[in-house]
Each structure stands twice: as C-alpha cells, then as structure tokens.
Amino acid sequence: MTQSPESPLPPPKERRRLRESRSLTQVQVAERIGVSRATVRAWETGRTTPKAERREAYAQLLASLAADAADAVEDTAPQPVIPAPAAPSLTPAQAFDALYEFCAPALVRQTYLLTGRRELARESVERAFQLAWQQWPQVAQDRDPAGWVRATAYEYALSPWHSFRPRYRHPEPPPADAGDRTLLHALLKLPPSYRRTLLLYDGVGLNLPETAAETEASTPAAANRLTHARAALAEHLPELSDPVALHRRLAELASTERLRAPQPTTVRTVGEQRTRFWTRAAIAFTVAIIGATTLTLRTAPTQYEAPLAPAQAVRGVPPKAALGPLSGAELKLQAKLRSAAARGPERVLPLPR
Structure with a gap:
C-alpha cells in the first residue's frame, strides 16, 4: 500500500533506534532510499525532515524495521533472568576523571601533530575537558564521549585567532631528530582540513565515514582530502606512501615528545573557577547596564526643547x-501737469496741433 506524502514518522531518536536494532549503518539506509549519509544523519538528529517520495520510502523502511523488531521479540523465548552483581556507580567527578585519564595523554600528542606547538596542545586538551565538565550530563550520555572531547580539542587548536596571541607568534623548537623535523614540517604545510583528516584516518585510526562525520564533510570530500594529504607527504618522504608506514611514523613522532596533561582534578577546578568568574562578570555587566538605563530614564527630559541660537x-x-530732488525736466513736467485741467474732455481726447 502506498503511503501519502504526509506519512507519519517516528521521533528522531526512534528512527535511530530502529536502524540500530537491525544493525544497519547510515550508509546502508542512505543507499536504500537514494540519498547521502549526511541526509540520513540529519533526519535522525531532527535537523531536517524528508519530503515527498523520500518521506514515503523512509516511512516504509522504518515501518519494516519496526515490524522486524517486533517479530524478533516474539520469536525470542523467555530466558531466566540471573541477577548480576551490583556494580558500584560512579559519581560524575569519578566518571569524568576516568575519561580524562584514558583520553588526555594520547589526545595531547595528537593535538601536537595537528599544531606543532606543545603548549597549545596542552591548552587545547585542557579547554576541551573543561567544556566537557561544564556540559557533563550531555557528554556522559553521548555515544562517543572521547570523540566529543577530541573534536572540541581539534576545533580549539585549529582556531585562527591563536596567530594574534603574542605567545604563539613565533615557532617553537622543532624535534631533535631530522626525520621527525621533516615529517612535522610536511604536516604543518598541509591545509588544516587536510591535516585533520589525515590525522584522524591514518593517526587515530577512524574509518572514512567516521572521519567525514567528525570533520563535518561528505565522505567523497574526506576521501579527496586524504588522497591529496598523502600525496603531499609522499613528495617530501617517499617511504611514507604506504599507509601502514605512515601510521607507524605518526605514532613514533607523537611518542617522542614528552607531553603531559595536568591532573583531572586541576582541570575540573580551573574550569569551575573560570565558569564562576565569567558568570559573575556577566551578572555585573548586566547590573551595570540596568543601572545606566534606569539613571538615563530618571534624568532624561520628558520633552524636547530646541536650543536658542545666539544673536548675530x-x-x-x-x-x-529715499526720494531725492527732481531734475529740471521733471520739474517742468510737474508744473505742466499741475496747470492742466483736472477734468474735462481735454484730459481724455488729444488736442489738435
């Protein structure tokens, strides 16, 4: 039965749950409907809604997935439930510290490969985890908290505003090994988007769809960036044309630098202090604006009075x-007019000559 263009769709979270219940990827769903993976991701996050034929196809696919999930539940025989031993629940601080201790050391080394600056790498990771602690309920419920922190650290490290800071205007001392210097120099010559794609794919080990999603690009665009980045590195270091050798050299370069992240307690404390400072600053600024506005309203005149210009x-x-004296001709004419009759035909008709 063909559904109408206005076929009802389940909520975005339910769409994602139905897809995952059948172990389908977003790429597989996109191929069935005839759209891109980014479009399916937007549908599952609720940013966009399918229209017309694609809405019908998507609704039919979700309905079939729901039916398959219901059949699987009915066919499953009930099993005796064995109570598992209760695991001690972690407090938010303990969960944050566990994530930090697991991700921070490697993330600092990755950010160093991304920027070539040791202090900026440590600062980027610290700021990323401070932001994660401020939004910890959302980060803790994310499917990939480590990916959330990594993306935030990369965004902060690649910000162009760092070039205006005095402490980052001059380059830092390069690595001691000549091969490491050549590799790091070749990495830093790549555009930031190419460098980030190469690091995620060949350094971290993400697959191409995950790399494209983290860099907010399409899969073909990510593949194109990766190809050009590898070719640029192979021009300087031909032995790195093999992806396996490139992955090994990136790991070696990151491991040679002694980069240490601060303790998680320090990160949480500094983040809380910074949050309190900016909160108080925002409150003080708001109070100052309200006070200035109130003072202006109390002292301002109720009507406009135009200022008087100074006399000039x-x-x-x-x-x-003024009338001046008459000439001789004018005096003769005046006398002639006075001597003539005031009334009569002579005044109207011309006299014969």
Whole structure:
C-alpha cells in the first residue's frame, strides 16, 4: 500500500533506534532510499525532515524495521533472568576523571601533530575537558564521549585567532631528530582540513565515514582530502606512501615528545573557577547596564526643547531707498501737469496741433 506524502514518522531518536536494532549503518539506509549519509544523519538528529517520495520510502523502511523488531521479540523465548552483581556507580567527578585519564595523554600528542606547538596542545586538551565538565550530563550520555572531547580539542587548536596571541607568534623548537623535523614540517604545510583528516584516518585510526562525520564533510570530500594529504607527504618522504608506514611514523613522532596533561582534578577546578568568574562578570555587566538605563530614564527630559541660537548681526542687507530732488525736466513736467485741467474732455481726447 502506498503511503501519502504526509506519512507519519517516528521521533528522531526512534528512527535511530530502529536502524540500530537491525544493525544497519547510515550508509546502508542512505543507499536504500537514494540519498547521502549526511541526509540520513540529519533526519535522525531532527535537523531536517524528508519530503515527498523520500518521506514515503523512509516511512516504509522504518515501518519494516519496526515490524522486524517486533517479530524478533516474539520469536525470542523467555530466558531466566540471573541477577548480576551490583556494580558500584560512579559519581560524575569519578566518571569524568576516568575519561580524562584514558583520553588526555594520547589526545595531547595528537593535538601536537595537528599544531606543532606543545603548549597549545596542552591548552587545547585542557579547554576541551573543561567544556566537557561544564556540559557533563550531555557528554556522559553521548555515544562517543572521547570523540566529543577530541573534536572540541581539534576545533580549539585549529582556531585562527591563536596567530594574534603574542605567545604563539613565533615557532617553537622543532624535534631533535631530522626525520621527525621533516615529517612535522610536511604536516604543518598541509591545509588544516587536510591535516585533520589525515590525522584522524591514518593517526587515530577512524574509518572514512567516521572521519567525514567528525570533520563535518561528505565522505567523497574526506576521501579527496586524504588522497591529496598523502600525496603531499609522499613528495617530501617517499617511504611514507604506504599507509601502514605512515601510521607507524605518526605514532613514533607523537611518542617522542614528552607531553603531559595536568591532573583531572586541576582541570575540573580551573574550569569551575573560570565558569564562576565569567558568570559573575556577566551578572555585573548586566547590573551595570540596568543601572545606566534606569539613571538615563530618571534624568532624561520628558520633552524636547530646541536650543536658542545666539544673536548675530544681519549683514549684506541694502539700505531703504529715499526720494531725492527732481531734475529740471521733471520739474517742468510737474508744473505742466499741475496747470492742466483736472477734468474735462481735454484730459481724455488729444488736442489738435
């Protein structure tokens, strides 16, 4: 039966759950519907909603997945439930410290390969975990908390604003080994997006779809960046044309630098202090704005009064003209007019000559 274009769809979280219940990837769902993986990801996060034929196909696919899940539940025989020993629950601080101790050492070395700066690598990882502690309920429920922190650290490390900071205007001392210097120099010559894609794929070991998702690019774009980055490195170091050798050299380069992250307790404490400082600063700034606005309203006039301009002398006006003495011809004409009759035909008709 063909569904209407306005076929109801389950909530975004339910769409994702149905797909995972049948062990399907977003790429497989995208191939069935005829869209890209990024489109399926947007549907499952609720950013966009399918329209027209794609909505029908997506609704039919989800309905079939729900039916398969229901059949699987019915076919499963009930098994006796054996109570498992109760595991001690971790406090939020303990869970954060466990994640930090597991991810921070390797993440500092990865960020060093990304930036070539030791202090910036430590600062980026510290800021990323401070932000994770501020948003810990959301980060703890994320499917990949380590990926969340890694993406945040990479974004902070690659920010172009660091070039304006005085402490980062000059390059740091390069590695002691000549081969390590050549590899690090070749890495830093790559564009940031190419460098990040290469590090995630050949350094961290993510697959291509995961690399594309973390770099917010399509899978073909990520593959293109990876190909160009490998070719650029092979020009300087031909022995690294093999991906296995490249992965080994990246791990060796990151391990040679003695980079240590601060203790998790220090990170949490500094993050809480910074949060309190900015919260108080925001409150003080808001109070100052409210006070200034109130003072302005109390002291401002209720109506506008135009200012009086200062008096100025008017210049350039011609003086008033007065009658002057008559000339001789004018006096004769005046006398003639006075001697003539005031009324009569002579005044109307011309006199004969």
